[in-house]
Amino acid sequence: NPVTIDLSYKEAREKLEEGMRNLPDLAKQQSDVGLVYGSQGTSYSNYTWHILPDHEDHPDSSQRHHLPYESEMTGGDFLDQAAVPLCDILEPMELDQPTISDDSLYFKKLAVQKNLPEYIKLKLPKFYGQEIDLSDIESQTKNLTNLVRSNFNFIQSLPAFYQTHGYLSLQDRLTIIDQATVLLEQAYVHLHLKRAMHASDPKEQLRILRNRIQEEDNCFSEIEFHKEIIRIFNSLRDLHTTYYLPAPFSDKVAFLPFFIEEYFDGNEARYIVSKFIGKPPSLHFREKVIITHWNNIPIRRAIMLNGERFAGSNPAARFARGLDSMTFRPLAMILPPEEESVTVEYKDIGTWKRRITIPWLVGSIHSSRISTFEKTSISNFQLFSGYDYLTHLVHHIKKCFFATEVVNIEQSFLKNRKPVQVAANYESTSFPGHFRAKMINHGDKSFAYIRIFSFATNDPVDFVKEFIRLIEQMPAKGLILDVRNNGGGNILAAEWMLQVLTDKQIVPQPEQFINTPLVEELCRLHSPSNIVEGLDLTDWQKTIKEMIKTGSIYSLGYPITSPDSLKTFRAEKQLKLVLITDALCYSAADIFAAGFHDHELGRIIGTSENTGAGGANVWTHALLHHLTREAGKQSKYFRSLPYGSNFRVAIRRTLRVGSNTGIPLEDLGVKPDLIHHMTKDDLLYENKDLIFEACNVLIQMQ
Structure with missing residues (x-):
């Protein structure tokens, strides 16, 4: 001055x-x-x-x-x-207070700023002896243990979450719409099938949305915009082809502090509260109570309605998704709840009818938990991936809630690289997040049981070698393989593991591209690839030009898994095998179940009427952007997406082999030989009746 x-x-x-x-x-x-x-x-x-x-x-x-x-x-x-x-x-103005301590409203004004991370808005005030009023959140989260809280940056109410301001400009939104349109028009292999089976026209819906946001600028809040994109992708009924939200929504999960599971009492389905996050919220609402109504809707009907919000390929898959997400919804991919709280009617242990109202909470998952999980998802295994990212995400979040000690064991293994025992009576394993193996004594006979939670791995060779080691560690007359809730992973790992189970020569399942200019460009650039090790589209490139001339929708089919690579894992003899599936088996797990059935390796027991019916190789928008860029040039088709948003797309569809040769796996799935309805003892005592039935099936087999 x-x-x-x-x-x-x-x-x-x-x-x-x-x-x-x-x-x-x-x-x-x-x-x-x-x-x-x-x-x-x-x-x-x-x-x-x-x-x-x-x-x-x-x-x-x-x-x-x-x-x-x-x-x-x-x-x-x-x-x-x-x-x-x-x-x-100019208008009259009030002079700001000179310091934070003088301004009781400073942090409330700070909280409405769009460019600050939410954990700063909520946690910074405490360093100055002030707080934004979070008394309602504190009262709602008082029952959560410190171990559960440690998984989150912060927890807020659902109404507070709906006040979240995103970062997208109008141009960012248009970029997302335009890139989604290119992805579906040029890369999505199931587009014609989905139009026919589900009357879905996502390209037209995207065109309408684009016009609306241009003509009515700011007509959508950012949350509403994301809801529209999710709704359009859900109309495809394809869990491979999805939209992943950008920051600040990508790390959020909406949850109620309990978990619901289904069991059957005779022919009647019942829904039990099996676990709580921390302490139960009331004296009577405890583990083992039976839920009868959800916001005054009969519980089974409420689950069906929730399932219709998701992209399951068949009724069994949609119902399973509806149940799986009744109390847990990762907001990176699932629509947030509309209701601020849920009123649950239930029968307590003494069969008294009671009700309780519980508010939805939204937690921001700690970055260390997400980053560890994401290491697999962003690796080169995407080239051979067949996985349902949503199922992986839901199960990872459930582990953070209900099995934090398992998450800590897995993270400890990543540092020490020594086999660990996750639970008593189970074999130690170097893949604690993927396998759980133990011996089952059934009368005078012993059988081996291996639960396969996921095929997602960057190292399929070591993955399969560990599977072989576990089998050899448990010499038995028969083997029970359980792939329930397995969202898939690496297709190579799934098909190599099939070969481990039999002395027959496994025929890998062929994969088809859709015939478009983008796919022709991909095949030209990567036959074989100079920039991505292991990618060779030569087989498809040889025929795709001729197929386009004929007007054929699809390319010829060729396997992702090399037949020569299977010889390394061929078993010396055939084991007696039982496979357990459910409607949450998807992608590589669906491919595994289809190969198991088509090669007649054993009997299949299903706890659902069908698998998830997802048959495809999945690539991300980011991977396609990378693969379509020639040296020193921009991609003709793709541009970077804003703030960490992403798409996943089914790029190659899977065809079955054997007696089902040529039949697509997508939407049709694999039906079991017999159905086992889960019992109350199954839920409470580690699948007691299910494993008993599987042992009986093994005994009856030749």
């Missing part, structure tokens, strides 16, 4: 407060008289206060940079160019 005035802090503040209240009058005075400058050391009482706009300069100094542009200096006199006088624009 070129003027030095001897003012006390109190006098200066009072004068500034008065000046800001009188901004319109000061602006009028400026336009009438012009600026007045004094010399240093002049008494304060002899001065008249004026506005000094930041686009005007003091005669002896500049407040802004002046740079040459088109032969003129920037930062010129803007005041003369103004269409409206400054005095007609």
Whole structure:
């Protein structure tokens, strides 16, 4: 300041407060008289206060940079160019408090800023002895253990979550829509099938959405925009082809503090509360209570309605998704609840009918938990991936809630690389997140049981070798393989494991592209690839040009798994085998079940009427963007997506072999030889009746 005035802090503040209240009058005075400058050391009482706009300069100094542009200096006199006088624009203002401790509303004003992470908005006040009123959240989360809380940056109410401001501009939203359109038109292998089976026209829906957001700018909040994209992708009924939300929504999960499971009492389905996150919220609402109604809707009907929100390929798959997500919804991929709370009617242990209302909470998952899980998802295994990312995400979050010790064991293994025992009576394994193996004594006979939670691995060779080691560790007359809730993973791992089970030669399942200019370009650039090790589309490239000429929708089918690679894992003899499936088996797990059936390796017991019916190789938008960029050039088809958003797409569809040769796996799935309805003892005592039935089936087999 070129003027030095001897003012006390109190006098200066009072004068500034008065000046800001009188901004319109000061602006009028400026336009009438012009600026007045004094010399240093002049008494304060002899001065008249004026506005000094930041686009005007003091005669002896500049407040802004002046740079040459088109032969003129920037930062010129803007005041003369103004269409409206400054005095007609300015309004009286309040002077901000000088410090945070003086301003009780500072953090509430900070919380509405769009460019700050939410954990800063919610946690920063505590360092200054202040808090945004979160008393309702504190009362709702008081029953959560510190171990559960450690998985989250913070927890908030659902209404507070709906106030979240995203980061997307209008152009960002248009980019997402345009890239989704290219992906579906040029890469999505099931588009024609989905149009026929589910009357879905996602391209037209995207076109309409694009027009709406351009004509009615700001008609959608960002959350509503994401809801529309999710809804369009869900209409495909394809869990491979999905939209992944950007920050700040990608790490959020909406949850109620309990878990529901289904069992059958005779022919009647019942729904039991099997686990709680922390302490039960009331004396009567505890483990083993039976839920009868959900917001006044019979519980089975409520599950069916919830399942219709998802992309399951068949009724069994949609119902399974509906049940799986009744109390847990990763908001990176699932629509958030509309209701702020849920009223549950239930029968307690004494069969008294009671009800309780429980609010939805939204947690921001700690970055260390997400990043560990994501290491598999962003690796090169995508080239051979067949997985349902949503199922992987849901199960990972459930582990954070209900099996935090297992998550810690898995993370400890990543550091030490030594086989670990996750639970008593189970074999130690170097893949604790994938396998759970133990011996089953059934009368005078012993059988081996291996639960395969996932085929998702960057190292399929070591994965299959560990599977072989577990089988050899448990010499038995028969083997029970359980792939329930397995969302898939690496197709190579799934088909190599099939070969481990039999001395027959496994025929790998062929995969087809859709015939489009994008696919033709992909095949031309990567036959074989110079930029991605292991990618060779030569077989498809040889025929795809001719297939396009004929007007054929699909390319010829060729296997992802090399027949020669299977010889390494061929078994010396055939074991007696039983496979257990459910409607959450998907993708590589579906491919595994289809191969098991088509090669007649054993009997299949299903706890659902069908598998998830997902048969495809899945690539991400980011991978396609990378693969369609020639050296030093931009991709013809793809652009980067904003703020970490992404798409996944079924790029190659799977065809079955054997007696089902040529039949697509997508939407049809694998039906079991017999169905086992889960019992109460199955839920409470580690699948007791299910394993008993599987042992009996093994005994009856030749």
